Amino acid sequence: MVKREMTRKFLEDAFCGESKAHMKYSIYAEDAEAQGKKNLARLWRAIAYAEFVHARNHFKALGYLGAVDANLEDSAAGEHFEIEEMYPVYKNASEFQEEKEAIRSAHFALEAEKIHEKMYNDAHEYLKNNDDLEDKKIFICEICGYTTFDTVPDKCPVCGAPAEKFKEF
């Protein structure tokens, strides 16, 4: 694990850069697929995976990959920050500046993060007495990220998208 502060700072920044590159390439890949450019999409997906490898190497060098319970705590804490601090403030600022697309984007995220925090906390609790979670289906709304177990709603309660817009995991 890396010990010196400046090297840690740099690795943190590199983790951020790799995470954003991975995300952009995944978005570009999806867009290329929608345009029928399969091989170009595959190039972006492959390179997105290479950036995942880089980010994972930095993350491990930083000593951030913990035991499963620590990883669940970290996940819940990240969601908690987004629910209590980040998204309410950004949504409020977007409203103040009357930026409709940003209000929508922040609202969608905020609603999903509330569910995510609960799911991570429940998982943490359940795993105190079990080796793995129950085998429940998970559905995500492709439009807003709304997250739910077991069955697809007729209509997304957050964005109104129809049942076909849910992706099963």
Add this chain to the structure above:
Amino acid sequence: MVKREMTRKFLEDAFCGESKAHMKYSIYAEDAEAQGKKNLARLWRAIAYAEFVHARNHFKALGYLGAVDANLEDSAAGEHFEIEEMYPVYKNASEFQEEKEAIRSAHFALEAEKIHEKMYNDAHEYLKNNDDLEDKKIFICEICGYTTFDTVPDKCPVCGAPAEKFKEF
């Protein structure tokens, strides 16, 4: 597209936060899979996808999803910055502070980014006269992110990993 500067700034930060959350959850999912916790891994993968949806919404609200050629230019420019500025400086700093894991992690990334920039530039050139890239296999080293077309090397030229450690796309 969002116009006010402060709302843009906030959305950029939220894009960064979502990208890092997506990355962390993907790393945690892989780790849970390796421990045989399939359902927990699925929860992390599903929520990672929800964060992808949030990041994509922010990215589109920022007006950053362009035409395919603009997306390729943006990809090449990101790699160029990492090759010419970010990784040489961070690698040099890690050497100065004698942080072995960071030197390794920066070196692996730097070598792969050089290949990525060329691949994106070549793709950009090729797509001037074609609708899609050629149907070539792409292989990525799971250890260092080394990226190559067509055939798996016997040994990764960057990290020395054997052929089995390559993932095909």
